[in-house]
Amino acid sequence: MTPQAHKRSRLTTRLVAAAAALLLGGGGTALIAAGASADGAGQDGPGQRGGPVAAAATVSCPDVGDRLRQVPRGARLPVSRGLAALDRQVATAYEKMTTGGSGTDTVLRQLRQQREKTIGAMADAIGRSAPRPDALLNMSGCRMKPTGRPISVGGPGQDQSQAPDQGQGPDQGQGQGQDGGQANDGGQDGNGGQGQGANGQDDGGQQQGGGQLPPVGGPSPDDFADIRSQQPNAQQPPQGDGASTGTFVSECGTNKEGHFNSDNVIVTPGVSNGAHHTHDYVGNDSTDAFSTDQSLAAAGTTCGNGDLSTYYWPVLRALDGTSEHKPGAGHDGNVGSVLTPSSVKLTYSGSQDGDVTAMPRFLRIITGDAKAFTNGPANANASWSCTGFEDRQLKDKYPICPNGSDVVRTFNFQSCWDGQNTDSANHRTHVAFAQQDGSCPAGFRAVPQLQEKITYDVPNGQQFAVDSFPEQLHKPVTDHGDFINVMPDRLMAEAVRCINSGRDCR
Template identity: 60%
Template sequence: MLVAAAALLLGGGGLAAVATTALAGNSDPEATAGHEHTTAATTISCPDVGMKLRQVPSGAKLQVSKGLATLDRQVHDAYHQWMEGGDSEVLSRLKQKRASTIGTMADAIAKNTSAQTDYLSKLATCTTKPTGVDGADSVKSTDGDGSQSQYYWQQQQDQTQDQSQDQSQDQSQDQSQAPQPGQDGGQQGQIQGGPSPEDFADITSVEPNAGNPPFAAPRGDGASTGTFTTECGRNEEGHFNSDNVIVTPGVGNGAHHTHDYVGNKATNGFSNDRKLAESDTTCNNGDQSAHYWPVLRKLDGTSLDQPGAGRDGNNGSVLTPSTVTLQFRGSQVGQVQAMPRFMKIITGDAKAFTNGTANANASWSCTGFEDRQLKDKYPICPDGSEVVRTFAFQNCWDGQNIDSANHRTHVSFSDQDGRCPDGFTAIPQLVQRITYDVPEGQGFAVDSFPEQLHKPVTDHGDFINVMPDDLMARAVNCINNGQNCN
């Protein structure tokens, strides 16, 4: 339960909401230290250029990568200005900067291919989005040319989410408690915003909505019922960075939030396939794959003046997972085939709060309650129960590409019956499960891009398959023959 009070602060044409939260019944003043915070009434919402890319030739990849990182930095800076009381001119300037950056990216693509790039020029305009729990309110914003446009936030679920629901992959709708702005440890210039009290839910009040156990291997006639589990540790070695090697290779701090890594020890923004293949690993059996996800932070008022941390509005102490389980499972309708080495998969959407839920795939729960999965809430777990994050990855492959321009279209989810889309074939489905011992009454939040306000719906996982071919063949054999291997 949360006790929350809100007031409006007006200044300089900007609008912000102040929310104060505390866990009811918590009599320990230290337990709620740092839990007073402010959240923005609106955030900045821009078209996701990376998600819209149709083709990126090899000769344009670095320029496009740098452009995507620049676009994120521009939104970061504009959001900071907005939070400091900026007015509609913030959006006008942002549009001009984005148009220039997008134009440079389009030129690089056009120079290396005959593909049309005119569609990219339409993605420069940003607007604002209300930060309410349901996002149903509309908000007027200047679209950069002086006119007023009406922005409507639409809660939508696409086929991907429907499929993951039907496969017992329901995902995060929870919880209570939040701070983040106002917790910068006295440092100046820290971005403020999120999470909000409405971003949390008591797991005991959630009705069962998933399988028991959820994310279990397929069963029944015709299914490939085996599993293959790889052991890679809990990041005991402290492998962290704020890079994004899949989306923005060749760029530092491309994620604007800190990633937690297990597996391949060389993974950073500058890792190419050769470096990954030559690297040591924390996994057993010589599995050099890279697994990573945004860190989870305890909102204890601490802040580090570093990229991906305090400089990007990610404050608090990083929580070390209690357990990390990495398991591959089969198909409901037949055998799976091997993943190609160096295949890259992203599941979930780090910008789902402003992009919408088409690619969202967050799943939050508590140990002992995993038949209750939350999509856009953090769970409040009872005493003795740990927070659980689960990522069930895409399980269908186009049979040709190890990646795609938007890092999405080369893979897909099967339908509710387990069938892949036409032209796709079943591959082992990776399920990443991470648990955390979060003290009862302690606020926490996932790292995010600043304008995403640490919303739980933005949680996501990343995977680069660097299994040796013989190990992948062993995994496929185990899965197809109904064995449970590790």
């Protein structure tokens, strides 16, 4: 085991021990960001017994990957390794702060130095065959982002409950973008809203996601809301006269085969544990960090119709105090038992504005943002609900579902393609969402829109959370889905015919 793995293992042990103490009503010391301001000290929240209170904080860094605009072929592996290293550096800095090993200023200074070196190496690799993106170096500096939630730091015998959200305003931190302009490093931090907290009761006196304090590091009780407190907000877009109204469904199972890894083949290909959280896969049965177009095309699939595409998303975990000491799990701060979906539905649909054209084979799409808590909501696309209540969608809360209702995650992917590229340097600019009237932006064409809908039978009273980078605190707003189209051309052509002719096919 590497020294880094040993450190992550010790962090996980502390997290699990703290969580166990909380769940058992003990007085384990809360782990909070060292150097965070004492916000609201002396003001007891529900369940607190006085004692000092400090505002929890996390590490917020400009997202270098989102600012990439050109990565020549020869620079792809060095850039991939650099992006993975940046994520590892931030996670290590967050670990140092939460365990109190070093002061905030010292950790941030060391982090900046590490990032300058890594970003410089990435810029050098790009600059060997393209203009060197020197502006990326302006993104080396990081800062602390308050979460807006005071945490009790009392000793044994004192409650460690978190006080209510103090209404932290939008995060306005700025980082220099590649184009020389400023990149907003903040935006809404996903804490807002007045939805019912995790202690809301359902009709039977049971709770989903409530009644227990979460492990230190997230999520917070304020990250949960009773789905019934949300007003209906899901609206179907109007259909134009020429809308393509058919659907095509791929039935690919629920990953009972156990295809998991912590790789990130789209963002950090060629790097093991590039995601630092565990992904759940259906479809293509060979996907990992080292997959190529050729290996994906030659693989098997769990889809009954021969669809070789790869569909994946971060696992959902029951926060039951268990931990696997391996990459993507305990070593990266993701604890709890992995929940197997009760169903996975993969549906392709049409355009409000007219016919769709075929997706190119090996098209890669990411929807949502794994770093939305610190990046802000610009690319966030999380959507949480409960069966029987899907006219109500939560963007920055986990749902508390009534008895007999399952948790639902929904990912609606971009449905406009630039007509040329199967990927882009930041993995976003080659695709786009349709505009409000259903049309694609200039220069883009409509392709079938993929929707991934995953449901889970979460036991009443059981808290849960999506896997995330440690500093993202397992916020629901960080949920995201990934897709690589590997449908055989004939199958994609069949899907397009079904959609454009208004038929429902599978």
